[in-house]
Amino acid sequence: MQTNFTEEQLKDSGLQRSNQILRSCVHCGFCTATCPTYQVLGDELDSPRGRIYLIKDMLENERVPDSKTVEHIDRCLSCLACMTTCPSGVHYMHLIDHARDYIEQSYKRPLMDRIIRNALAHTLPYDRRFRLAMRGAQMARPLARILPTKIKNMIEFAPRKLPPPSLNDQAQVFPAQGKTLRRVALMTGCAQKALNTDINDATLRLLRRFGCEVVVAKGAGCCGALTHHMGKTSQSHDFTARNVKAWMAEYRGKGLDAIVINTSGCGTTVKDYAHMMRETDLAADAAQVSKLAMDISEVLATLDLSPSIEPDLRVAYHSACSLQHGQKITATPKNLLRDAGFTVLEPKDAHLCCGSAGTYNLLQPEISAQLKERKIKTISETDADVIAAGNIGCMMQIGSGTTVPVVHTVELLDWATGGPKPPKLCTD
Template sequence: MKTDFSPTQLADPDIAEADKILRKCVHCGFCTATCPTYVLLGDELDSPRGRIYLIKEMLEKGQKPTQEVVKHIDRCLSCLACMTTCPSGVNYMHLVDQARVKIEKEYVRPLPERLLRDVLAFVLPRPALFRLSMTAARLARPLAALLPSTRKQASPNLLSRVKAMLTMAPAKLPPAGPAGGSVFPAIGPRRARVALLQGCAQQVLAPRINDAAIRLLTRHGVEVVLVRDEQCCGALTHHLGRDDDATARAKANIGVWLGEADRGGLDAILVTASGCGTVIKDYGYMLREDAEFAAPAAKVSSLAKDISEYVNALDLPIPDKQSNLVVAYHSACSLQHGQKITQAPKELLSKTGFVVKDIPESHLCCGSAGTYNLLQPDIASRLRDRKVANIASVKPDVIAAGNIGCMVQIAGGTDVPVVHTIELLDWATGGPRPGLN
């Protein structure tokens, strides 16, 4: 793609990076076939190729984002399926992230939407506040029936978004998990020492996921530490275009993780929520222009591993007999497209005795995408229903996924139990049976 940035514009490192990304695009359109919003809506501007044109025009001309541009960028899930499909290596992730930052800084959204985004950006990264909000949402859940449907809206409004939030509130919350600063010694000789990301929403909605990871790791000789003063990884605010908040959280985490590494040593930083893992692995890029943090950020990114990626190297024992439990494996977008981890979770499940079934259209997003299912409830619901129908076609006993957002999203459309991959692996290697009804 030909670009026309001025020398002054190219002096900005972000614009220079956008220029490199744009020049790789050859207009082939392969990305449209795997883009969830294009598949659903059939609008070229709701495809990666269409959004690339919009972003190029906006950046080249130095224009403020228009309502039309914002609409189509907001509809992007950042599922990154386009990057898996692209034959030219276009880094759409970094380009759309840059567009979101520009929109956040220069576009004035309607007041109700601004307030909603402010609330999400403030509450979701803070587990204590998120727990309180979930309790309030559970009490207000009966009001959801009185609010307008989220379906077939030209543009989602505040009430439809509130309805989506209330509908997704769980019937009850589990007790809180272990606090930051906790250390879980290896059982037997210690083979390694790792930090386990505590997460934000996950530690409120499903602390059982990290409990399963801790059990499995310690049984196999890995000491696990929950690092004190760890913050949200920054993914939630990063995808809202609030880069200052996201980079501040990244810097805080880099400090506490490398501090822990200096004190006791760390062989890896493990993540059980793949959306967080994709962003942590990108810290090196996010802070590449920061003289103080560029090298530490790159080190942290190199230490970050998805739990399945790490456990795959542990050589788990093969059970004496098969469980014959049919598992539909949902490959989270952030895992298959963001981190390029596609086979390890399925191989681990098969090795430990489960019958693993691939889901048709597995490359398409379930519609969760961080806060997407709250901000774009119509598209998110349609994608969820499509995903659930594809899952039902393989007649599973249980659904396994590697990301809490996907788990909550899919569970909202099916009665089939949804668990994290690590819960099944923990059970197969000596842990308790997860809740499978």
Template sequence: MQTHFTLAQLADSGTAEAEKILRTCVHCGFCTATCPTYRLTGDERDSPRGRIYLIKDMLESGRDAGPVETHHIDRCLSCLSCMTTCPSGVHYMHLVDHARAHIERTGKRSVKIRLTRAALALMLPQAGRFRAAMGLAKLARPFRALLPPDLRGMLDLAPDRVHPRSAQEGPATFPAQGARRMRVALLPGCVQPALNPAINDAAIRLLTRLGAELVVAKGVGCCGALTHHMGRDGHGFATANIRAWMAEVEGDGLDAIIVTASGCGTTVKDYGYMFRDDPVLAGPAATVSALARDVTEVLVSLGLPEDVAAPRPLRVAYHAACSLQHGQKVKDPPRDLLRRAGFTVLDVPDGHLCCGSAGTYNLLQPELAGQLRDAKVAAIEGTRPDVIAAGNIGCMTQIGSGTALPIVHTVQLLDWATGGPAPDGLPAHTKAP
């Protein structure tokens, strides 16, 4: 793609990177075939190629973001399926993140939308605030019919139970069982410990059982993904994490930084890019990114015990989170581990398509998110599974809101197969093959 940025514009690092990305696009349109929003709307501007044109025109002109750019880029899931499909290697994630930051600075949204986005950015990254907000949501449920439709959607996603702070939120050290084979740090997350602490509890049991010493570093918190992908600055959260983990690296050392929520993992692995121009943190950020691993990547390295066996035969529909399969390019490890543990793993049709969660997307774009969820649930239920497994808390919440099937994290099944407790909600009986 030909570009016409001025030298003054290219002096800005973000614009210069955007220009490089734009120039790699050859207009082939392969991305339109795998874009969830384009499949729903049929509008070229809701496809990666269309959004790339909108971003190019907006950035080259140097003007404020208009309503068209804001509308169609806000409707992008950042599922990154287009990056998996693209034969030219267009790094759409960095491009759309840069465009979102420009829209956040210069775009004109309604007061209602601005307040909603500000409230989410204030609430979600802070576990204490999130717990308080979910408590208020529970009180508001009896008045659901009186609320506007978009607020009803947010209320429907709120859990029945919010868990109090636990040891997994640190700082803490969990020693390896037997000889120590590696030392790893865990990112507890911000929303996940409150919504489903059983995920990290299972990961801690499983990793220590396999010989990993696990630490939750002092000062670790939200990864910054939620605010960063809203066009807001997530560097403050990332800075705190980088410094906390580097203290561990420079202390007793780390072999890996474990992330159990793949949406967070994609962002932590991108810290090196986010801080590329920081004279102080560029090096440490690159070190942290190099150490970051999805939990299943480390489990493949450690290996499951020879005598591992599923306590009960289960048909498991594995949902590949977009942030894991497209963002991190981690595709085989979760499936391979589940099969190795003795479960029957079912491939979900159109597994490359997003479920509609996408961070805050299901809260800000409930209509499109609901259509994507319903399509995903139909595809999953068509495989006749006993249980759904996934590697991202956002996907689990989104899909779980549309089906009665139990949905658990991959590590919960692996923990169960290696001696841990059975995950809550598993069916009493399994389906015939």
């Protein structure tokens, strides 16, 4: 793609990067075949190629975006399926993130949109605030039907029951069971700590059982993804800086072999810290953090997991977009489950998003609902006993539309290697 940025514009590193990405696009349209929003809406401007044209025009002309441009860019899930499909290596993630930052700086959204987006940005990344918000939503559920669609969807998103806070999520060090083979930091996340404490608990048991000393670093928290993808770059960089400082303190202290992340959306972001913080004083440290960051499945694949039971269970594996497209991890989780004795089933169209996508199911409920319906239909066709995924957002999204239990991959692996049976598989 030909671009026409001026020399003055290209002094800005964000525009430099976007210019590189735009110029790598050859208009082939392969991305449209795997774009979920294009499949649902059928509008070229709701495909990666269409959005690339809109972003180019907006950035080159330093134009205040109109509402239609913002609408099309807002509709992007950031599922990154286009990056898997693209034969030219267009780094769409950096481009769409830059576009959203530009919109946040130059476009004044309608009042209700501003209120909702700010409320999400100041609630979801903080587990205590989020827990309180979920309690409030539970109480407001009887009023949901008379409220605006987006507010109604947020209220209905709240689970009927919340788990009590887990002491395991507090800053501390967990010794390995037996000989210590490596020392790792576990990212405990933000919303996950309020929605599902079983995931971190199972992760800790599993890592410790196979020789890992696990540290929950003081000061680490939200990865910044939720605000970053809303264009709130300053806020997301604050989260990033805190995490980098917390983990590097451990790295420079007793050392770290890896930073383990069991929410793939967070993992994709942390692995991009080097790019996000490239112009800050933390650039070198952020690059080191990105190198240390590993999805839990990557870490487990390096350990000698030895099953202690023979689970007779058919598992439909849902591959989160942030894992398969963002981190290019596809076979590892399925291989781990198979090696543990599970029968692994893969739904058709596994490359397509379930519609969760961070805050997407709250901000774009209609499109999200269609994608959820499609995903649940393909999963149900597998006739599985349980659904496994590696991302809390996907688990919540899919679990809200099916009676089949939805658990994290680590819960099944923990059970197969000597841990307790996942609570969602335990019947009264």
